[in-house]
Amino acid sequence: MNPAPSIIAFTTLSGAGFGLLVFLGLGLPAPTGWAGFAWFALAYALAAGGLVSSVFHLGHPERAPLALTQWRTSWLSREGIAAIATLAVLAIYAAGLVFLDLWLWPLGILGAAGAAATLACTAMIYTQMRTVPRWRHWSTPALFGAHALAGGAILAGLPPAALPLLAIGAALQAYVFLDGDRRFARSGTDMNTATRLPGRVRQFEPPHTGPNYLLDEMVYVVARRRAAQLRLLCLALGFALPILVLLLSWHPAALALAALSHLAGVAAGRWLFFAEAEHVVGLYYGRRVGTPGTELMRPRMGSQTGPSS
Template sequence: MHPAPSIIVFTVLSGLGFGLLAFLGLGLPVVTGWTALVFFAIAYLLAVGGLAASTFHLGHPERAVLALTQWRSSWLSREGVFAIAALLVMAAYGAGLVFFQARWTPLGWVGTALSLATVFATSMIYAQLKTVPRWHHWSTPVLFVAYAVAGGALLAGQIALAAPLLLVAGAAQLWVWQVGDTRLAASGTTLGTATGLGGRGGVRSFEKPHTGPNYLTKEMIHIVGRRHALKLRIIGFLLLTVVPWLILVVLPFSHALAGLAVLSHIAGAFIARWLFFAEAEHVVGLYYGAHAPPPSVR
């Protein structure tokens, strides 16, 4: 799939923002007054900034409000509804902390649940797609929620929780990479089933419908980035998990180092999320001769 910068920025930043909101809703940490204002401002900048970025890839962003109407059937619609609900509930909860020095605990819990539901709905936009076998699995929501929770704990300064959660997110990512590579083959979709001609012999794309690119080849068939996938996976994993974990656990605590851990984690998350899209194989690519096994296997 085409790794559109707007979608990568959206999923990474809003995931972190809602992850931070989830911890604030639980009172981890309990903050009031100016400190609370700073924490909530960071969370809202990330969550709302990410959502705003997501509208950049729309053809008609002026109609975006229509996207809240189909929550009965569409995960994209549900994501919008959950996001707005989470932001409203957490705004009320945050106002209590900032202006009234009051912690309305049940409201915070509701906000936490809605924040995590938003991240889950984001992940389901991808996990629901049978056409991308790498994503069509329950590991996709696990991965997205693990990222949000680890990043949220890190941003919330919950070092005791963040250290193990970083390892969980890293382990989930390694596992997803490992099994994700096999999922297209396991899906059973081949050029043979795509054309219905597989029973007659080996099928290969002889001629494409046109000499140039089209919307489909540009949107669904991204092959360029896969060349460096292994190197990017290693760099991404180091920045995402290993570097921040070492900073939290091995080095003495300082705010500057904690900031460095956060930046490293976010950089790693961007690389991993870029790979999430760039490495994903859409089955329509089969019609265009992509994802074909080498001739000896055919």
């Protein structure tokens, strides 16, 4: 799928912000005064900033509030409701700490649970998509959670929690990269299952000769060499370097470097998360390498993608 910058910013920044809010809600730490104001301001800037950035991916941003009305069937709607409720509860909790030096721990625990629920809803937006076999797997919510909690632990100044979470996140990310490449084939989806026709179905011509919405948004092809480079960059910046930095020092400057490196690595991983999504609609355009009858088809109808190499 098209790795839009707004969606990458949304999943990266809001994940770290709500991950930080999980720890702040649990009182890890429970800062007061100006220190508390700075910590909560950072968490809210990341969480709310990420959510706002996602609106720019909509064709009609002014209609974004309507998404909250579909909570019965939409994980996107549930995410929005959970995020608003969480930020409202933790605003009261933060006010108690910052202005009254009062730890309202029941509100903190409720807010931490809400932040975790928001992260789960974000992951489920993608996990529930049957049309993307790479996403429809238990590892998607696990990876989103590991990224968010690892980043939150670093931002909360908790290296003892951040180090194991970074190690878990690295292992999950490597597993997702390797196993994800085989999920489309394992799903059994091909031109036969798509058309329900017998025999060996082959594509004679692309559906049309010009670009359209599906090609722009759902049929993105990333070169193998570029994907390999970004995978190494994701693992190195997102996990290896932060672990090394935290093993050497817990100084605030070291924590800041580890946090920035982690966010940069997660952003690279998020770009690949969308670019390598392999939506099944790509079968109709010959963009799913290895599918019978499509491996040699490379439609000449758009400049936004290139053939795998």
